Amino acid sequence: MLETRGLTVRFGGHVAVNDVSCSFAPGTLTAIVGPNGAGKTTYFNLISGQLKATAGTVLLDGQLLSGQSASARTRAGLGRAFQLTNLFPNLTVLENVRLAVQATREGAHRRGLNLWSIWSDHRALTERADSILAEVALKAKEHATVASLPHGDQRKLEVALLMALEPKVFMFDEPTAGMNAAEAPVILDLIRALKKDGTKTILLVEHKMDVVRELADRIIVLHNGQLVADGEPSEVIASPIVQEAYLGVAKEAA
Numbered sequence: 001m002l003e004t005r006g007l008t009v010r011f012g013g014h015v016a017v018n019d020v021s022c023s024f025a026p027g028t029l030t031a032i033v034g035p036n037g038a039g040k041t042t043y044f045n046l047i048s049g050q051l052k053a054t055a056g057t058v059l060l061d062g063q064l065l066s067g068q069s070a071s072a073r074t075r076a077g078l079g080r081a082f083q084l085t086n087l088f089p090n091l092t093v094l095e096n097v098r099l100a101v102q103a104t105r106e107g108a109h110r111r112g113l114n115l116w117s118i119w120s121d122h123r124a125l126t127e128r129a130d131s132i133l134a135e136v137a138l139k140a141k142e143h144a145t146v147a148s149l150p151h152g153d154q155r156k157l158e159v160a161l162l163m164a165l166e167p168k169v170f171m172f173d174e175p176t177a178g179m180n181a182a183e184a185p186v187i188l189d190l191i192r193a194l195k196k197d198g199t200k201t202i203l204l205v206e207h208k209m210d211v212v213r214e215l216a217d218r219i220i221v222l223h224n225g226q227l228v229a230d231g232e233p234s235e236v237i238a239s240p241i242v243q244e245a246y247l248g249v250a251k252e253a254a
């Protein structure tokens, strides 16, 4: 269970995330919606440790993550799609994913300097990396350097690296933004597969309401940094606060 308690961050006089208390259970996909500037990405940054909270705590399975570095939180099981600045631009797609797989299987090399085990580890890592690349439809580009990839493929690679970490919690922030009509379904299929697994905690920031309607088990709404609605998707979408504050429908219809 991922939990935030009273999570708050202040930028000067502006409270971008304001006292957000919320729990996210394994096996559920929660969509986080809200207008531009509502604090969705900032909330993710506070959870993943990219940003230091002014107040409040983050817990994963009862373990306090507040005060820990972003990489310590990753090791604890929090998976945030890598930003491209975290990648090795001059290594190939395959090499990058293999490194991510290797990072999660650090135990393997403690067996010592045994050529057989090094070779078989290497082969297992490559096989796992290959299968992840197949899942995100990047296999054809496996020998391309990251720097040479078009934008859509870079976003797919971000998701591949997230998969490689095998986290307990998957955080997707507008995962299909900037993708073309052929690329977006690949990512949505992956999220569907993660959901089907039934054990992952998935958080999805998404503006496209058709995607939210299809995938979400629950919707929470952030507005001016505050949690203003939380519940079953059809109820939340129909609620006056969402219709007015987010979709702007009520006012237009009136």
Ligand SMILES: Nc1ncnc2c1ncn2[C@@H]1O[C@H](COP(=O)(O)OP(=O)(O)OP(=O)(O)O)[C@@H](O)[C@H]1O
Pocket (backbone or CB within 6 Å): 011, 016, 034, 035, 036, 037, 038, 039, 040, 041, 042, 043
């Ligand atoms: N590092 C920062 N320093 C100062 N202000 C910030 C910082 N990061 C975010 N903000 C402000 O916090 C508010 C919330 O921004 P955030 O990016 O979290 O919104 P969002 O809900 O993700 O919006 P969008 O839907 O456009 O992605 C905005 O007013 C933004 O300008």
Ligand SMILES: [Mg+2]
Pocket (backbone or CB within 6 Å): 040, 041, 042, 173
């Ligand atoms: Mg955002």
